[in-house]
Amino acid sequence: MVTFKKASDIQDAASKIPLSKILVETDAPYLTPEPFR
Numbered sequence: 795m796v797t798f799k800k801a802s803d804i805q806d807a808a809s810k811i812p813l814s815k816i817l818v819e820t821d822a823p824y825l826t827p828e829p830f831r
Contacts, residue, residue, distance in 0.1 A: 797827040 795801055796808050808816075 797829075799828065 796805055798804075
């Protein structure tokens, strides 16, 4: 969702989260980054 073009609110919120607190889920093929859809 962070890669969606109109997700500026989500991108802003995500940029404030420390990297040590982020968990990246890789098993979600239906939510591929927007440039690869």
